[in-house]
Amino acid sequence: xxxxxxxxxxxxxxxxxxxxxxxxxxxxxxxxxxxxxxxxxxxxxxxxxxxxxxxxxxxxxxxxxxxxxxxxxxxxxxxxxxxxxxxxxxxxxxxxxxxxxxxxxxxxxxxxxxxxxx
Amino acid sequence: xxxxxxxxxxxxxxxxxxxxxxxxxxxxxxxxxxxxxxxxxxxxxxxxxxxxxxxxxxxxxxxxxxxxxxxxxxxxxxxxxxxxxxxxxxxxxxxxxxxxxxxxxxxxxxxxxxxx
Numbered sequence: 001x002x003x004x005x006x007x008x009x010x011x012x013x014x015x016x017x018x019x020x021x022x023x024x025x026x027x028x029x030x031x032x033x034x035x036x037x038x039x040x041x042x043x044x045x046x047x048x049x050x051x052x053x054x055x056x057x058x059x060x061x062x063x064x065x066x067x068x069x070x071x072x073x074x075x076x077x078x079x080x081x082x083x084x085x086x087x088x089x090x091x092x093x094x095x096x097x098x099x100x101x102x103x104x105x106x107x108x109x110x111x112x113x114x115x116x117x118x
Numbered sequence: 119x120x121x122x123x124x125x126x127x128x129x130x131x132x133x134x135x136x137x138x139x140x141x142x143x144x145x146x147x148x149x150x151x152x153x154x155x156x157x158x159x160x161x162x163x164x165x166x167x168x169x170x171x172x173x174x175x176x177x178x179x180x181x182x183x184x185x186x187x188x189x190x191x192x193x194x195x196x197x198x199x200x201x202x203x204x205x206x207x208x209x210x211x212x213x214x215x216x217x218x219x220x221x222x223x224x225x226x227x228x229x230x231x232x233x234x
Contacts, residue, residue: 009159034141036225043211044162044225090161105177106223108161116122 004093006109013081014117021076021112023065023091032094033074034106035065039087047089061085082093087118091097123216124226131202132234139229141212147192147213148157152223153185156209162227168195202233 003026013019025031032051036044048059055067065076074091092106121144131137141151149170154162166176166187174187184206186198195214199206209230213223 043124043227044213046222046224049222105164105167106162107164110159110161 002031002093002107004091004107004109006091006112008112009013009110010113010115012115012117015083016080018115019078019081019085021089021091021114023076023109024072025072025074025091026072027093029064030069033065033067034092034094035059035063035074035076036090036092036108037061037087038090038111047076081114081116083116083118086114088113096101106111120178120214120216120224122148122210122212122224122226124210124229126229127227128230128232130232130234133203134201137199137202137231139199139210139212139231141195141197141214141226143193143214143224146214146224148195148216149192150215151189151195152213152215153195154161154211154213156211156228158209162211165197194226199231202231204233207231207233 005024007022034049035047037047038044046058047063047111050057050067057065063078065074067074085111088111090111123142125140151168153165156162156163164177165180166174168174168187170189170192176182189195196202208229211228213225214221
């Protein structure tokens, strides 16, 4: 069965510092991978996604993620964090075969809460 | 971008009552909508998949008679928590997938339910 692991529950970084949020997935074939951000009172916003092709994916708000098949990882990075980046970040995987059909549900990790120090 | 709304954003009700939550895709048609439940400091767990004009598909362990889902149009899905109990208190989030754009779901802001 597919699963997603986000090893870090809570990370604190200083504003302007670089950021890397870890995500490991378990899936037998090539997965669809996503990173979402959730701010208080707001819905989940898609930061970026990987389906195929270039393993380094650029997203919104200056985020990027790299798919590493050998490590079953899809870590999220940002070179310089802003105070407005403080939020909860979720990594998700969707099964390749099911995603385009009537199911296509996402399996989420437990999330990593990011705090930003001034 | 595609916007999904939920109403209400929060609700407090007495045990035994029923609560209806609406999920609307505001500027696009959604053939498929999903309902998730999120517990504090936990991940989102898929409850059911709702397809317009057909019965919802529930995940294992989710009581379909407890959580009634109706997807009557391409822009509206409703989740009704029937005879709510305190253990149903949670954060309910819906998402919608664009017709013809299977790869991306757009999420609503969520509805916080507190059952007293």
